[in-house]
Amino acid sequence: MSKTTLFDTSYQRRKFELLDILLVRLRAVYTPEEVEALRIDAIDRQILAQRSGRGFVDRDLLETVLGNLLECVAPGSHNALGLEHHNQGLDDAMGEMADQLYAMIAQSHLAAGDDAGVEEQALIDTFCLLWELPTLKTRARWNRFASLRDPAVWDAYLLDNCELTQEQLLEIDFGSELDETIRRRDFDHYRDFLAELECDFIFDYQMQLVMSTYPGWRVLFYHDIAYALTRKGPVADGPGLERRPVPLLPRAISELGGRYYQADLHPETRIGDANFLDHPHRGMTTGQTGIIGSGCHFYPCTLGGLSDKVQQRHPEIGDYVFIGTDAGLF
Incomplete structure (x- = not known):
């Protein structure tokens, strides 16, 4: 050099x-x-x-x-x-x-x-x-998609422009459809699921929201x-x-x-x-x-880990796991 x-x-x-x-x-x-x-x-x-x-x-x-x-x-x-x-x-x-x-x-x-x-x-x-x-x-795109688990992606702008109410959204199981989309590795599955809401730009708007602010x-x-x-x-x-x-x-x-x-x-x-x-x-x-x-x-x-030895000392977390606030796994 x-x-x-x-x-x-x-x-x-x-x-x-x-x-x-x-x-x-x-x-x-x-x-x-x-x-x-x-x-x-x-x-x-x-x-x-x-x-x-x-x-x-x-x-x-x-x-x-x-x-x-x-x-x-x-x-x-x-x-x-x-x-x-x-x-x-x-x-x-x-x-x-x-x-x-x-x-x-x-x-x-x-x-x-x-x-x-x-x-x-x-x-x-x-x-x-x-x-x-x-x-x-x-x-990176799949990690952005996973952020659609946040109910806040249904923001005031989206609800207003799609003429949706919180009551309507309560009747829809978004979580299972998000998981199924991830299992299939097919974004179109979720797009098709959203089509019943008759508002074409939901998916693209939510992905943009995540990309810009999450x-x-x-x-x-x-x-x-x-x-x-x-x-x-x-x-x-x-x-x-x-x-x-x-x-x-x-x-x-x-x-x-x-x-x-x-x-x-x-x-x-x-x-x-x-x-x-x-x-x-x-x-x-x-x-x-x-x-x-x-x-x-x-x-x-x-x-975290408890051992100071060079070995497997931290948790192994599987797929589709939810871990709540301030939890500690050692």
């Missing part, structure tokens, strides 16, 4: 080789509307390349990178930049994301004392994460990124890339999630999708060896 920059000519050459392969995969999962809505906040390479020392990463930069990744899985959900910052197409957006992730990962390795082969490993780890964007995008799915997305950076082995259907656990950065991402959302999810906790974190700002904690299934509903709680 160059002593003056993280971005030398060998990085550029290898980056574009991998970017071409990645874009073939991503063009199949982004609609033209999503690409148009995508806003990636650029960071100057000179800033990204500044060696961070023992602190290893600038928290403000990391927050920007995470916001950009959030944009990648839910275009238009996070950044609202002027047109002068709008990347023209998926190529530019993913190129910028590669630079930002590469810098964060390389800085992490350098801070941990890894010198040999840092450039190549950081580049591989970067594209292993970007290769998972289709999966991360799907998981923190739970964002907390889970932060965790998805942190968890991906702790994994080892080849990526599924990948271009022959083998990832290794990244030092320091997963914990920094988890710490940021705790700082902004008061949800302390250990980056190595295995968590399914279609989960609803209800009022996570009240506090939720998971541990390193914890396992959480899919379709769950969590109020603020602690899923």
